[in-house]
Amino acid sequence: MSSAPGHARLTYRQLGSSELQRVLALEFPAEQIDRFLGSLHDIVETVRRGPAHHLVGIEETGALIGFYAIHPDRRDGSRWWLGWFGIDRAHQGGGRGSHVIAAILRHVRRIPSCREIRLLVAPDNASALRLYRRAGFALRGFARATGELVMGRALPLARPSGEVPARFWANAILMAVVAARDCRMGLPVAAKLHGEVAHPP
Numbered sequence: 001m002s003s004a005p006g007h008a009r010l011t012y013r014q015l016g017s018s019e020l021q022r023v024l025a026l027e028f029p030a031e032q033i034d035r036f037l038g039s040l041h042d043i044v045e046t047v048r049r050g051p052a053h054h055l056v057g058i059e060e061t062g063a064l065i066g067f068y069a070i071h072p073d074r075r076d077g078s079r080w081w082l083g084w085f086g087i088d089r090a091h092q093g094g095g096r097g098s099h100v101i102a103a104i105l106r107h108v109r110r111i112p113s114c115r116e117i118r119l120l121v122a123p124d125n126a127s128a129l130r131l132y133r134r135a136g137f138a139l140r141g142f143a144r145a146t147g148e149l150v151m152g153r154a155l156p157l158a159r160p161s162g163e164v165p166a167r168f169w170a171n172a173i174l175m176a177v178v179a180a181r182d183c184r185m186g187l188p189v190a191a192k193l194h195g196e197v198a199h200p201p
Contacts, residue, residue: 026088065091078115101135118152
């Protein structure tokens with residue numbers, strides 16, 4: 001649980017298979033669905049089929065207002081991935097995103113083997129980049145196949161071994177944009193990679 005200023009206490013719990021349909025009632029801006037999050041139907045079906053995925057509901061006074069998914073990297077048991085993080089458009093703002101990220105970090109710190117959490121983010125998703133940077137995520141590289149940035153945070157709360165120079169960020173974003181342009185799929189959605197492959201690179 002985590003309280004955020006100006007609104008009721010947020011709670012988090014894994015959604016059972018019979019509850020996954022509740023996700024379909026959430027509303028997101030069209031651009032967020034089309035470019036960053038992906039189809040809610042695809043997310044629900046992927047979670048149903050993928051035993052490694054955990055879809056966690058974000059609730060406020062008992063109502064579902066968002067969700068996120070986490071799953072282990074099958075090639076590296078010390079690393080977990082965050083994907084499909086979304087908050088209903090009517091509940092965006094007011095500091096909820098930062099509180100949810102803090103709750104996610106608390107969650108993964110309780111996983112004994114987890115030493116790092118990673119995620120994929122489109123280089124032009126400015127609000128998500130700000131949120132993740134504030135939460136201590138650092139650039140790890142980029143996914144050439146999708147044009148997305150790979151960001152990670154070491155656990156527990158250890159700071160990265162050094163700050164990433166601004167020039168490195170600029171070059172990485174430029175390279176990601178070029179890779180996305182050349183990708184036949186167009187600018188991909190991070191959630192699609194999570195869904196299709198089950199385990200990001």
